[in-house]
Amino acid sequence: MATKRIAVLTSGGDAQGMNAAVRAIVRIALERGIEIYAIFEGYQGMVEGGDRIRQMDWNSVGGILQLGGTVIGTARSMEFMTRVGRRKAARNLIEHGIDGIIVIGGDGSLTGANIFRQEWSSLTAELVENGEISAEAMQQHASLSIVGLIGSIDNDFNGTDMTIGADTALHRITEAVDSITSTAASHQRTFVVKVMGRNCGYLALMGALAGGADWVLIPESPPDVDNWEDVMAERLKAGRKAGRRDSIVIVAEGAQDRHGKYIGSSDVQKALEERLGEEVRITVLGHIQRGGRPSAFDRNLGTLMGYEAVETILHARPEDEPVVIGIKNNRMIHLPLMESVLKTQAVAKAIAARDYKLAMSLRSSSFSQAFNTLRTMIRALPHPVEEGRKHYRIAVLNAGAPAPGMNTASRAAIRFGLDQGHTMIGISNGFEGLADGQIEEVNWMSVSGWASMGGSVLGTNRKVPTGKDFYEMARVIEDNHIDALLCIGGWTAYEAVHAMMASRANFPAFNIPMVCLPASINNNLPGSEFSIGADTALNSIVDAVDKIKMSAGATRRCFVVEVMGHHCGYLAAMGGMATGAERVYMNEEGVSLKDLQQDVDMLTKGFQAGKRLGLLIRNEYANPIYSTAFMCALFEEEGHDLFDVRPAILGHLQQGGDPSPFDRIQANRFAYLCVEALIQECSQGKNRISFMGMQDGKIQFHDMQDFERMIDAEHMRPREQWWLDLKNIANMLAQHGPS
Numbered sequence: 001m002a003t004k005r006i007a008v009l010t011s012g013g014d015a016q017g018m019n020a021a022v023r024a025i026v027r028i029a030l031e032r033g034i035e036i037y038a039i040f041e042g043y044q045g046m047v048e049g050g051d052r053i054r055q056m057d058w059n060s061v062g063g064i065l066q067l068g069g070t071v072i073g074t075a076r077s078m079e080f081m082t083r084v085g086r087r088k089a090a091r092n093l094i095e096h097g098i099d100g101i102i103v104i105g106g107d108g109s110l111t112g113a114n115i116f117r118q119e120w121s122s123l124t125a126e127l128v129e130n131g132e133i134s135a136e137a138m139q140q141h142a143s144l145s146i147v148g149l150i151g152s153i154d155n156d157f158n159g160t161d162m163t164i165g166a167d168t169a170l171h172r173i174t175e176a177v178d179s180i181t182s183t184a185a186s187h188q189r190t191f192v193v194k195v196m197g198r199n200c201g202y203l204a205l206m207g208a209l210a211g212g213a214d215w216v217l218i219p220e221s222p223p224d225v226d227n228w229e230d231v232m233a234e235r236l237k238a239g240r241k242a243g244r245r246d247s248i249v250i251v252a253e254g255a256q257d258r259h260g261k262y263i264g265s266s267d268v269q270k271a272l273e274e275r276l277g278e279e280v281r282i283t284v285l286g287h288i289q290r291g292g293r294p295s296a297f298d299r300n301l302g303t304l305m306g307y308e309a310v311e312t313i314l315h316a317r318p319e320d321e322p323v324v325i326g327i328k329n330n331r332m333i334h335l336p337l338m339e340s341v342l343k344t345q346a347v348a349k350a351i352a353a354r355d356y357k358l359a360m361s362l363r364s365s366s367f368s369q370a371f372n373t374l375r376t377m378i379r380a381l382p383h384p385v386e387e388g389r390k391h392y393r394i395a396v397l398n399a400g401a402p403a404p405g406m407n408t409a410s411r412a413a414i415r416f417g418l419d420q421g422h423t424m425i426g427i428s429n430g431f432e433g434l435a436d437g438q439i440e441e442v443n444w445m446s447v448s449g450w451a452s453m454g455g456s457v458l459g460t461n462r463k464v465p466t467g468k469d470f471y472e473m474a475r476v477i478e479d480n481h482i483d484a485l486l487c488i489g490g491w492t493a494y495e496a497v498h499a500m501m502a503s504r505a506n507f508p509a510f511n512i513p514m515v516c517l518p519a520s521i522n523n524n525l526p527g528s529e530f531s532i533g534a535d536t537a538l539n540s541i542v543d544a545v546d547k548i549k550m551s552a553g554a555t556r557r558c559f560v561v562e563v564m565g566h567h568c569g570y571l572a573a574m575g576g577m578a579t580g581a582e583r584v585y586m587n588e589e590g591v592s593l594k595d596l597q598q599d600v601d602m603l604t605k606g607f608q609a610g611k612r613l614g615l616l617i618r619n620e621y622a623n624p625i626y627s628t629a630f631m632c633a634l635f636e637e638e639g640h641d642l643f644d645v646r647p648a649i650l651g652h653l654q655q656g657g658d659p660s661p662f663d664r665i666q667a668n669r670f671a672y673l674c675v676e677a678l679i680q681e682c683s684q685g686k687n688r689i690s691f692m693g694m695q696d697g698k699i700q701f702h703d704m705q706d707f708e709r710m711i712d713a714e715h716m717r718p719r720e721q722w723w724l725d726l727k728n729i730a731n732m733l734a735q736h737g738p739s
Helices: 018-031 042-048 083-095 107-129 135-140 166-187 202-211 228-242 265-276 296-314 337-352 356-362 365-377 406-419 430-436 468-479 491-502 534-555 570-579 593-608 628-639 661-683 704-710 722-733
Strands: 005-010 035-039 053-055 100-105 145-150 190-195 215-217 247-252 280-284 323-328 331-336 393-399 423-427 439-442 484-489 514-518 557-563 583-585 613-619 644-649 689-695 698-703
Touching: 005 018, 005 042, 005 296, 018 035, 018 100, 018 296, 018 722, 035 042, 042 083, 042 107, 083 107, 100 107, 100 296, 107 135, 107 145, 107 337, 145 296, 166 190, 166 202, 166 247, 166 296, 166 661, 190 202, 190 265, 202 215, 202 247, 202 365, 202 661, 215 228, 228 247, 228 265, 247 265, 265 280, 296 323, 296 331, 296 534, 296 570, 296 722, 323 337, 331 337, 337 356, 356 365, 365 406, 365 661, 393 406, 393 430, 393 491, 393 661, 406 423, 406 484, 406 661, 423 430, 430 468, 430 491, 468 491, 484 491, 484 661, 491 514, 491 689, 491 704, 514 661, 534 557, 534 570, 534 613, 534 644, 534 661, 557 570, 557 628, 570 583, 570 613, 570 722, 583 593, 583 722, 593 613, 593 628, 613 628, 628 644, 661 689, 661 698, 689 704, 698 704
Parallel strands: 005 035, 005 100, 100 145, 145 323, 190 247, 190 280, 215 247, 393 423, 393 484, 484 514, 514 689, 557 613, 557 644, 583 613
Antiparallel strands: 035 053, 323 331, 423 439, 689 698
16 A cells, blocks of 8 residues: 555535535545645646645545535646646645555546656656755655546446546536426427537437436437428427327537538527427526436446545555546546546547448447437337237236335336237226226326326335235236236335236236336335336435434434334435434444434433534334334433433425436336347247346346245345445545544
8 A cells, every 4th residue: 555645626616416425535544644735726726735635634624525516626727738847747746755646537527637747757867857855755656546436427437337426417407407398398398408428328318218308419420311390399289289288398508410510599599490380488597407416326426436536546556657546337437547537538539430330339328228218218109000910908007105216117118018019907906906907008198297206196005915816917908908017116015016917827817918118216125236116215315314414413312213114224324424423323234322322422422522513314113113213312411411311203395296207217228128128038938937137237038937036025135245245435524523
């Protein structure tokens, strides 16, 4: 471990989640016994030196987790682009004894860091020659280690699934589109929404998918016809004729036609006004996409990337090439810095050369899949049914507790099925509704507006069928000639389908293909690292706790916040990481009286030292004896006059609200794959029952016969929970100083 003193800087455009990364970098470095500096105002601060380079302690990054922007500042530095400026920067780093830097920024910032590292030997030699540093100092700092983190709302960096800030920017876009849609529908009006992204259409594409937009223009795939304005207008007219009251067009800032001509929001407005004969409004979202509090995802992404960056730079060797920390398949990865930068810049070059096929291929497979999905979803009506093609009757139901994103998944499944020429059947009120025959054929417009809606329009409940229910369900399936069943839901939904599988010998009607799509805020379903609804619930927790922290800090108060999850601690653990909670109680770890005594001591010492707020998060089933009320009473009694204690039981607000962009995008993706799997099963004459999910970044369909093997039935959670490994990182960051 050669590196003993490191620095962190933020550069380029700010991105929500940068502060989470800075906080993690500072505290993990201190925990590892390393001196850590922050370079204020980016590369310009490195050039200026002096007070711009400040040593950080544990409390230097307290209270910044929920803040947008970057508290250490960022600035464009023309001086650093010159060799003279970089020589000044090298002298300032050596004067502070810094031999490793973590750069949080975009591809330009990382390119600058790489140039700086390549020139390091010659820069230090010049400093010795000029008498600005000693030969001994040059020898002590013979190399400079660099690790990069991508802070960019554009999500345009090659090799990583997400960049810091992109998820929050999507939140801003989705919230705006939801608001615009309601007013557009009121007046039967068309809106053009322009979003950021430079040469990357990620925000526009995913924003359109999440917001249920009618048309999107992105730089990677321009309209494939010259009269695209006519095609777009005809599509919007067809949508109105089919019953839509609003029309939303989303335009990426780098949009262009297939000849490379720029397409601005005003160009789209003019084209539509001429062809639709109505007033068209423009909304340019601008820097609202960069601002405000980061989402739960970006807080946790910045935290985990910051942790990985420190671990990487502390073990870097002088000969090691600089790397970038990315996320792939839900795991932290290391990317060669310049190789990734060049691949990122290759997309812009392909677009400039009008090689759009290459540009699309350079994006991730999920990008292309989302684009193809959107092409179906924005149709005014499904493709005409092909004569002679076999079609099936596919039923969709929601079951289990409500989860935000159920409507999004139901809408996507129904439209995908209809577009393939199949008959789609909506079942109301879960398996109880199936037994009662509450079914109805649905059409394209039946699900209009469902993309952004929370709850379950179809209706859901936790009923698991037993006894005569199976007979009634079998009769309804036979009478309505149902060929396949898609069940969107949580634990009891899986149990119900498992029970149907076990009853096949007695009820031949159940010998049809069935798929369970994971939708549960608890994120406790086997075979999938993420369930639809969990991200929305996590953001609801974060929003509530942010407000609670403001209240607590004003009055020297400690809050014990109880969150849902049953026996699964996912919401508690990830909510604790995203909010900076000092302690998380969850069933997987248990709670003992000794733990509570230690926590009383922790709180007492903290408040005696001047802290003004305490935050503890408790999973609802953490311990049957040590309840939230018990903990509050204990801490209140032991806190005496130092602090008071209040409970905050968040309850069903975690199940409510509109689904987050992440949940909407995943719901569309999952639904498409589930319907595709059911159609394939039907066409091959098979009747497999399965549950699907994403593990290690791959979509997998598990046979329902494996359900019991993969679960901890007593606690209603998977045997393997990937997120448990992250708990130690959160614990480390929540201490009151390095141990």
